[in-house]
Amino acid sequence: MTEILMPKATAVWLVDNTSLTFEQIADFCGLHPLEVRGIADGDVARDIRGVDPITGGQLSREELDKAQDNADYRMKAIVSRHAELLKSNKPAPKYTPVSRRQDRPDAIMWFVKNHPEVTDAQIAKLLGTTKSTIESVRNRTHWNSPNIKAVDPVTLGLVGQLVLDEIIAKAAEKKNRDDLKKGGGTLQPIDETPAEPEFVPEERERRTAEPTAESVFGSNND
Template structure:
């Protein structure tokens, strides 16, 4: 699996300006076509892009560049630590003040369309409390007259990937226990249950 450097065009600009690598080597490292690299070298493309130093940003070493300058058939190899993506720490999820009033709508949507989700899963998805979920379910929420079930993904309260994973986990648990998986309601139906 080939991984590209951060900001490939800016990296290509730096490699063209500062090294004696061939266009093919730069193109292979940056995931570009050799003609595009040649156009960058000729000044036809990427005008005004400041070069991005892959050595200072721990994507390459000077030894790797020197090795490839000596052998024109060699390919640059990106450092393995350069592309490690830091995972978000588990914990409370921040919801902006403007979206906090949308949480009960998202809770109502999940309760109506995905009854197999447990309160703990909804709480984790939307960053809310079990007490709020119970109040929305029992229509005891202070704003229950104005709650309309709306998709929490479109409200920006959770990602579609997280929602799909939670629903899949809940469905798996139901099938393991021998229960039937409920079919979600059509999304166009905004009337409450």
């Protein structure tokens, strides 16, 4: 079954204008057969105006004819470009199990103490919390402040080590870039290690003359 636009309005039109069974209409519109029966009896969707799925580009005439000729046939909807555009690309909010929610303030405190370069927005997204909660932990105005202690979120099982490392690395890189723009950057160019001078053995000092016995032991006249 493919999701269609205005399923109840489409069901109203199919009930009024076709010989389809309640099960066929329910399957195509994503409704319960009893709900379709309620539409036919006037108990459901009485104020809803029917919408033709054929002119709306959600159903072909061939599909409708096949279904009307065979009660066991289930119609296949045409994927609507409008329906695709209406789909949200925004990811679902991060869900944290209830058993883990009490650990989030500890993880927030860990970020506040150990990695102030990580922004509140990054922390909120990573831990599935809010900026106001982060601020209350930082300012110690959180209702449970006396019991909050800094604990690594990986230890708490709130995030994986690789994800945490990536967030911290990105935050540190951004902070360094911002500091450099302000003229107070911490990044220092790596000094090149001076090359050691090539070892050249010193030339032995050459004596001007070979030593003689007289020069060593002295003469007999002394």
